[in-house]
Structures are given as structure tokens and as C-alpha cells.
Amino acid sequence: xxxxxxxxxxxHFAGHAETSPYNAYTDRPAMLALAGDVSGARxxxxxxxxxxxxxxxxARGARVVGVDGSATLLGHARARVGGRAELLLHDxxxxxxxxxxxxxxxxxxxxxxxxxxxRARLLGELRRVLRPGGWLLVSTTHxxxxxxxxxxxxxxxxxRDLPLGDSGLSIxxxxxxxxxxxxxxLAAGFVLEHLTEPRPTAELREVDEAAYDRLHRAPSFLAVxxxxx
Ligand SMILES: C[S@@+](CC[C@H](N)C(=O)[O-])C[C@H]1O[C@@H](n2cnc3c(N)ncnc32)[C@H](O)[C@@H]1O
Numbered sequence: 121x122x123x124x125x126x127x128x129x130x131x132h133f134a135g136h137a138e139t140s141p142y143n144a145y146t147d148r149p150a151m152l153a154l155a156g157d158v159s160g161a162r163x164x165x166x167x168x169x170x171x172x173x174x175x176x177x178x179a180r181g182a183r184v185v186g187v188d189g190s191a192t193l194l195g196h197a198r199a200r201v202g203g204r205a206e207l208l209l210h211d212x213x214x215x216x217x218x219x220x221x222x223x224x225x226x227x228x229x230x231x232x233x234x235x236x237x238x239r240a241r242l243l244g245e246l247r248r249v250l251r252p253g254g255w256l257l258v259s260t261t262h263x264x265x266x267x268x269x270x271x272x273x274x275x276x277x278x279x280r281d282l283p284l285g286d287s288g289l290s291i292x293x294x295x296x297x298x299x300x301x302x303x304x305x306l307a308a309g310f311v312l313e314h315l316t317e318p319r320p321t322a323e324l325r326e327v328d329e330a331a332y333d334r335l336h337r338a339p340s341f342l343a344v345x346x347x348x349x
Contacts, residue, residue: 171197
């Protein structure tokens with residue numbers, strides 16, 4: 121579980137996810153809009169981090185199971201959602217052995233996909249645990265943002281360390297061109313329903329106008345809604 125956000129990285133991310141222009145104002149609102157009405161749905165939060173999504177989904181009436189490979193972040197998630205969601209320590213490189221076939225109506229995988237090495241197996245498992253007609257939401261770093269940041273070839277599949285500001289911490293993930301990202305999801309048998317390049321919500325302008333302008337000029341994330349046939 122090298123890619124999970126352990127210890128200081130987990131604590132740093134938990135604070136960051138709470139208010140950052142990227143997570144709080146861009147990725148999360150876009151993914152929650154893609155989720156739509158989740159009332160009564162059983163939802164798997166894949167790589168639940170500090171539980172920001174789980175808390176929001178529960179507030180919207182979903183029954184949530186959240187999994188993450190970081191005990192540090194699960195601690196933050198437990199503090200945030202208490203007993204209102206089931207939270208499990210789980211390495212996403214391993215099968216979802218805790219979940220029965222067709223036992224979820226939806227699954228959400230926010231900014232986690234690019235951290236996982238055996239993505240074909242994870243997608244196979246998500247297909248197994250989703251009911252026919254169930255939905256899968258996936259967000260990832262925008263390939264052009266990675267290209268701008270790391271340079272080299274747009275088509276690179278390099279594993280990279282992205283430093284987080286001046287914290288001395290970094291996250292480890294794989295650059296994925298658009299055709300790889302989408303190609304893998306389609307090859308796993310999911311059907312694409314919607315693709316969006318999330319822009320920050322208007323509230324960010326009040327809080328951080330420079331970030332609002334920056335994120336409206338160049339995309340940072342890509343998000344898709346898929347259906348399990
Ligand atoms: C960018 S954070 C996103 C967290 C949450 N989805 C959100 O958007 O707030 C990436 C998450 O993936 C988790 N992660 C990375 N690799 C993992 C693995 N192999 N197994 C389980 N979790 C992993 C990290 O611990 C971290 O919580």
C-alpha cells in the first residue's frame with residue numbers, strides 16, 4: 121500500500137481536502153453533481169480519505185461503505201462520519217473480499233484511480249460488486265495538467281512523485297493519457313454516460329479569486345460517470 125496516504129501525509133491531506141480550491145471547490149462539487157440523487161442507495165466510497173465524500177453522501181440519504189489503505193485517514197474519516205458509515209482499512213490492489221456480488225447501487229472513486237497499479241483487477245471487482253444498472257464515478261488528475269506539470273511526452277505513463285506545496289510531502293501516482301484512462305474503463309465493460317472537466321464553483325471566487333481564475337483557465341481534473349450494464 122505504498123501509495124496510500126500514511127501518517128503525516130494523511131494528516132496533511134485531511135486538512136487540505138477540507139478547504140482546498142481543488143478538492144472542496146472543484147472535484148467534490150463536480151462528482152456530487154454527477155452522483156445525482158443518492159437517497160436510499162448503497163454506495164461504495166473507494167479510497168474514502170478523510171471521509172468528506174462519505175459525510176456528504178450520508179447527509180444525502182445514502183448508505184455508505186468507505187475503504188482506504190491509510191489508517192491515518194480512516195481515523196479522520198471516523199471522526200467526521202462517526203458510526204453513520206461503515207469504514208474499512210483495505211488495500212485497493214487486493215480483491216474487495218468484504219463485498220458480495222451486486223451488493224452496491226453505486227461506487228465513487230475520487231482522485232484514487234491513478235494511485236492504483238492493478239486497475240484492471242480493481243475495475244473487475246467494482247463491476248462484480250455493482251448491481252446491473254449501477255453507476256461508477258471516477259475522477260482523476262487531468263492528463264494535460266500532468267503534462268504541464270511534469271513535461272516530457274503527453275503520452276508518458278511514468279509513475280511520478282508530486283510534491284505538495286512546501287510541506288516536504290509528496291504523493292505517488294501514474295500519469296495516464298486520456299485514451300488510457302477512458303480506454304481502461306470501457307475495456308472493463310462500463311458504459312460512459314457523462315464526462316466533465318470540473319471548474320470551481322462560484323463560492324471560490326469569494327475565498328480565493330486567483331485560484332478561481334486559474335482553475336477556470338486550465339483544467340486540473342477529469343470526472344466521468346459510467347454505468348455497469
Ligand atoms: C487524493 S486522496 C482522495 C481521497 C478522497 N477520495 C477524497 O477525494 O477526498 C487519495 C486516497 O487514496 C488512498 N489510496 C491510495 N492508494 C491506495 C491503495 N492502494 N489502497 C487503498 N487506498 C489507497 C489514499 O490513502 C488517499 O486516501
